[in-house]
Each structure stands twice: as structure tokens, then as C-alpha cells.
Amino acid sequence: MSARDAMLVRIRRSLGVSGADASRRAAVADRLMRAPRGVVPARGQLPPEERIALFIRMARAASADVEHLAAGEVPGVIARYLAERQFLPRLVMGADDRLAGVDWGGAALDVRSGNAMPSDSATVSHAEAGVAETGSLLLFSGPDNPTLLNFLPRVHVVLVREDAIVGDAETALDRLRDMFGKGRLPRLVNFVTGPSRSGDIEQTMYLGAHGPGHLLVLVVKP
Secondary structure, eight states: OOHHHHHHHHHHHHHTOOTTOHHHHHHHHHHHHHOOOOOOOGGGOOOHHHHHHHHHHHHHHTTOEEEEEEGGGHHHHHHHHHHHTTOOSEEEEOSOHHHHTSOOGGGTOEEEESOOOTTOOEEEEEOSEEETTTTEEEEEOSTTSOTHHHHSSSEEEEEEEGGGEESSHHHHHHHHHHHHOTTOOOSOEEEEOSSOEEOTTTTOOEETSSSOSEEEEEEEEO
């Protein structure tokens, strides 16, 4: 018997149940199929314009830099952001078609497609959803947006469409299930809220402790 099986036997014994109990197995299967929600805060349950405004406000409260802009403005805003912070005008991105369709040439940005390397200072990703109640971004692993893009550079730029901003994390996960189907989720899913930070050393908050010290969120109008 494996350590896992032994642990489950002890749990069942303490509950006075059996692993062969058909009603309990049916209840578990039903829960997995329906993915029922717990209590969802009312804060994010807003009309679209107010929901977008809440997302921007919460993202800024988490120390992210946020711009609300048209798609054609994206390259210029990124180039200006990097220049103001004295970073090289270089970006790394994945194979996401939404990023490939951006006209990077007019902003004098050197854009490379692939995974991030330790020498890369800035990367750009595309989020699948924004969560208004917390200002968080939902990103998942894969060749379109490799996970190292999220955590290795000093500057992380994330695009999120207005119509992908939802009220709560539960709705964001529903979008993911709709994309992939039940039981076929990506290997890794990340909720990113603001730049990396730590207060472990002398209880002093430090940005960029375990990842990007700068997070630029671009809320893109359709």
C-alpha cells in the first residue's frame, strides 16, 4: 500500500466510511462535474464599464502600472514605459497570435519570439482574463505564453482585453474550462496580482524580490 493509500484509509476510518460507498462516490463525481461555486463577493458584480474601472483601480492599488488604450497604441506605450525606466527597447514574447498581430515595427522595439532568458529585461504576455475584484490577471502555461515570461524578467507587460475582464476569480476559471473542457486544463495556471514583492527581510516591502519589479498592464479596447 502506498503512502497516499494509507493516508486515505486512515481518513476513511476516522470518518467511519468506506471507499466503496456508492453514494459518496456519486457525490464526488457530481461535484467534479458541476464545479459548484462557493461564496462570491458582490464587489465585482458590476456592469462592464464599472467592472473595468474597478479592475484598473485594484491593479493600481497592487502597485501595477495600468494603461487603458486602443490596440494601435500598445507598441508606443511599451517603448515609452521602458525608456522612462531606462530599460533597453527589447521584448520577448510567446507564439500568441494576438501578440503576433501587433505592429511592433513603428515603435523601434526589438521583439523576439520564444522563452525568456536570464539576460532578458522585459517580456510581454497576453492574459486570458482580468479579475476586477482583485486586479489580478489569469495566465496559463503553453507555447503561446510561456510561464518564464511571467517571472524571469525585471519588467513584465501584460495585455488584457476589455471584454476579458470579469468580476471574480470563479468566472475567470469558468472561461478557462470553456476553452479547454472539463479535465483538460493547462498544466500551470497563474493569477498575477501586481509586481513581485516580499516583506520577509526586516518587514520592509521590496518589489522585484522573486520576479518582475515592474508590471505594466495594458487594458486593450476592442
